[in-house]
Amino acid sequence: MxxxxxxxxxxxxxxxxxxxxxxxxxxxxxxxxxxxxxxxxxxxxxxxxxxxxxxxxxxxxxxxxxxxxxxxxxxxxxxxxxxxxxxxxxxxxxxxxxxxxxxxxxxxxxxxxxxxxxxxxxxxxxxxxxxxxxxxxxxxxxxxxxxxxxxxxxxxxxxxxxSLNSMTTVLQKAKAQALEGAKAYAKANKDESVIYTMASGVNYGIAYSFAICILMEMQWKHSHAIHAGEFFHGPFEILDKDVPFILLLGLDETRPMEERALKFLKEHGEKLLVLDAKQFDMSGIDEELKGYLAPLLLNFVLRVYAVELAAATGHPLETRRYMFKVPY
Structure with a gap:
């Protein structure tokens, strides 16, 4: 085979x-x-x-x-x-x-x-x-x-x-660590109509995927993936204490941009979810590759949050209005 x-x-x-x-x-x-x-x-x-x-x-x-x-x-x-x-x-x-x-x-x-x-x-x-x-x-x-x-x-x-041979253990530990936080987040945010996601560098695609595939496609919530480097060039004007943001903190060279955004989000917002790759155990992953492999970890953790959000909203991730159902 x-x-x-x-x-x-x-x-x-x-x-x-x-x-x-x-x-x-x-x-x-x-x-x-x-x-x-x-x-x-x-x-x-x-x-x-x-x-x-x-x-x-x-x-x-x-x-x-x-x-x-x-x-x-x-x-x-x-x-x-x-x-x-x-x-x-x-x-x-x-x-x-x-x-x-x-x-x-x-x-x-x-x-x-x-x-x-x-x-x-x-x-x-x-x-x-x-x-x-x-x-x-x-x-x-x-x-x-x-x-x-x-x-x-x-x-x-x-x-x-x-390093990939250690990924099963890394993800098992990450799910155990994230699950209770995911349940609490889902309960607190199930009625939000807008949730923004933000990241930079190697993790930007993860934020983009969560915004367009999970929040928009699978939960019918308004969203936009904001690049942390672009946050201060327009998007930060949307922030107030009632606007939910999800910020990913990676381990790559662009992390300072995400940390700058985090500082501002803490100063001017309240509904903030921060998923920091540093908080998870990446034992078995080569030190030189942790920055590159952080997206695999953060993407999985976000999907744990997605499952709990879908359960809290009563809107299954499989539900579609248009995709695969009408001509496009």
Missing amino acids: TTAQDQVNRIIEAYKERTINRVFLVACGGSAALMYPSKYFIDRESTSITAEVYNSNEFIYRNPSTLGAESLVILCSHKGKTPETTNAAKFAKDKGALVVSLMYVPTAPLADESDFIVNYSWAPPGELDSHPEIANYAVLYRLTMGLLAVKEGNDKYEKLVR
């Missing part, structure tokens, strides 16, 4: 056979949010390869002039059926790029338009994945850290593989 790690290994071998100088990370919605940590990693670590995140449809419409035979395009669609992402894969392949797609299911239309696929592991929100070491964020890191290992001799890949 072919495993996700086998699939990743084949892709890493394929890296060796071609020149790659640009990475395009392409998806929609929550799958697009997955891409931000890997872009951050490449931005920080690579000396010769650039990375960009694109919405699938805009990737086609914008038609980057740098897309070509020396490009790696990584796409993701949970069930491999997102039409925009399937079209983006075909578009990239027609341009001569190496096309790698991630999906939860073994086969789908997206697979038909890709050179390689990886079938990642998945668990419902708030539940412990039996294989977090091959969940979607982990697979994306394997692909991007593996690329830099092959092309530039970056030493993070082997450290990643070792």
Whole structure:
């Protein structure tokens, strides 16, 4: 039986056979949010390869002039059926790029338009994945850290593989630590119509995903993901003591921006949830990788909060008004 790690290994071998100088990370919605940590990693670590995140449809419409035979395009669609992402894969392949797609299911239309696929592991929100070491964020890191290992001799890949073996324990401890706080938060905020989320750097995609996928899509609450660096350039005017904010504090180099936002939120707001990666036990994770892997931890903790919020509101996370129900 072919495993996700086998699939990743084949892709890493394929890296060796071609020149790659640009990475395009392409998806929609929550799958697009997955891409931000890997872009951050490449931005920080690579000396010769650039990375960009694109919405699938805009990737086609914008038609980057740098897309070509020396490009790696990584796409993701949970069930491999997102039409925009399937079209983006075909578009990239027609341009001569190496096309790698991630999906939860073994086969789908997206697979038909890709050179390689990886079938990642998945668990419902708030539940412990039996294989977090091959969940979607982990697979994306394997692909991007593996690329830099092959092309530039970056030493993070082997450290990643070792660190991911500790992720089950890390998440188990995090859930036990977060659960009571999640229940209390849900009870206190179940009737709020607006909840803003904020983060920066490697964790921004997590805040974005929680805003658009959990709060807007799955709870029908107004939300917006605010970049901590942009907070003081307009969004902070919305803050008062009655406006709820969720702030993520990561372990990467942009943490000072989040801490600056935290200071202001404490001074001028009251309805504040702070999830700080420093407060959780990341034993077994390589020190050099804790900043990069904090999103996997914080995303899981946020999903624990999501489950409790859905229970408190009586609005199941699976309930939809339009998605999969009407033409769009």
